[in-house]
Amino acid sequence: MHRRQLFSLAVAAGIVISGSACKKKDEGGGSDAKGGGKADKGEIIIGHYASMTGNTAHFGQDTDKAARLAVEQLNAAGGVLGRKFKIVTFDTRGDGAEAANAVTRLIDVENSTAILGEVASSLSLQGAPIAQRRKVPMVSPSSTNPKVTQVGDYIFRVCYIDPFQGKVMALFARRTLKLDKVAILKDVKNDYSIGLADAFQKAFVAAGGTIAAEQSYSAGDTDFSAQVTAIKSSGAQAIWVPGYYAEVGAIARTAARLGVKVPLLGGDGWDAPELFTIGGDALNGSYFSNHFAPDQASPLAQKFVADFKAKYGQEPTGLGALGYDGVMVIADAIRRAGSTAPAALRDALATTKAYEAVTGKITMDKDRNPEKSVVVLKIDGGKAKYESLVNP
Numbered sequence: 001m002h003r004r005q006l007f008s009l010a011v012a013a014g015i016v017i018s019g020s021a022c023k024k025k026d027e028g029g030g031s032d033a034k035g036g037g038k039a040d041k042g043e044i045i046i047g048h049y050a051s052m053t054g055n056t057a058h059f060g061q062d063t064d065k066a067a068r069l070a071v072e073q074l075n076a077a078g079g080v081l082g083r084k085f086k087i088v089t090f091d092t093r094g095d096g097a098e099a100a101n102a103v104t105r106l107i108d109v110e111n112s113t114a115i116l117g118e119v120a121s122s123l124s125l126q127g128a129p130i131a132q133r134r135k136v137p138m139v140s141p142s143s144t145n146p147k148v149t150q151v152g153d154y155i156f157r158v159c160y161i162d163p164f165q166g167k168v169m170a171l172f173a174r175r176t177l178k179l180d181k182v183a184i185l186k187d188v189k190n191d192y193s194i195g196l197a198d199a200f201q202k203a204f205v206a207a208g209g210t211i212a213a214e215q216s217y218s219a220g221d222t223d224f225s226a227q228v229t230a231i232k233s234s235g236a237q238a239i240w241v242p243g244y245y246a247e248v249g250a251i252a253r254t255a256a257r258l259g260v261k262v263p264l265l266g267g268d269g270w271d272a273p274e275l276f277t278i279g280g281d282a283l284n285g286s287y288f289s290n291h292f293a294p295d296q297a298s299p300l301a302q303k304f305v306a307d308f309k310a311k312y313g314q315e316p317t318g319l320g321a322l323g324y325d326g327v328m329v330i331a332d333a334i335r336r337a338g339s340t341a342p343a344a345l346r347d348a349l350a351t352t353k354a355y356e357a358v359t360g361k362i363t364m365d366k367d368r369n370p371e372k373s374v375v376v377l378k379i380d381g382g383k384a385k386y387e388s389l390v391n392p
């Protein structure tokens, strides 16, 4: 589907709320829903900043759907501290300046108790300093770059980080696939991609492997033939592509067209149905790491998948699972804090311990990162299938 079609579809569905236009979607509250947020009565506002449109629209949309499902379930059970939740979402359109803007407005105008977002590490790195300065807790559902939570003590995440994800895939390449020479193709406009390329390289070389070629692109590029041609002549047995789904799909097609038959390997940024619509058969035999495999789910995860399907008529991806967990972890911390006061909520988030989430148990370490398992998926017949699970 074209981006414009997708956008109008989203608008028609009332999903979008957006960027500079300052439009937002309220969940039933209307304009008299004020008085929530950091206040100690009324609805508790969770401010969500997300790429609802643009090149990474799947990230924002899947996360937002799941976050709204979580709020619906929390409210149906009576809410927390006798108060209901409300999600207010602002679209970042995948843009850094919009991300910063969104967080400012979610705090200053919408009076959010906590911020959920972003997915993309580069955008979380734009939003986090604002939440930190205003001392409003932020929980990124799925940003995996280590720098995100290093912004400060109000910044958390509910996913693993890239040094671990990169190492898992490097050892998978080296020990399971028994590869000696791998090429790297990274997005130099993306903090996530740069960090994950580096993590893979270090671990692969440490395990005795060689990097046969290093190539790069910039988010939004559509022609990858020069890079793929260079990689082809390097003798690489696989290509490590730690990017986002749109470019990865196009890279896979380019590789197939140029007769490069080696598998592509990647990380969580591949996680979108559009990966398969863009990349098609060219992705068969490739592998990527993720946070969650719908076909290998715990009972809690199975229930989440069923609820999500019932509400939206489609399967969630890892993004949705983490968005759901992000909201639930915030709600759990508010319950334990007995308050929505920012400092008390921050402290409760920091002491999150063995919380049973859809994507696994969550315990915050001293750097506000949980240690979690990495799932490896294999692409076959245009679908990602569970391959293995690696514990920290």
Ligand code: PHE
Pocket: 059, 119, 120, 121, 122, 142, 143, 144, 145, 192, 268, 269, 270, 271, 318, 319
């Ligand atoms: N981990 C990616 C980042 O930090 C975002 C992402 C998470 C994308 C999960 C897809 C699935 O930028």
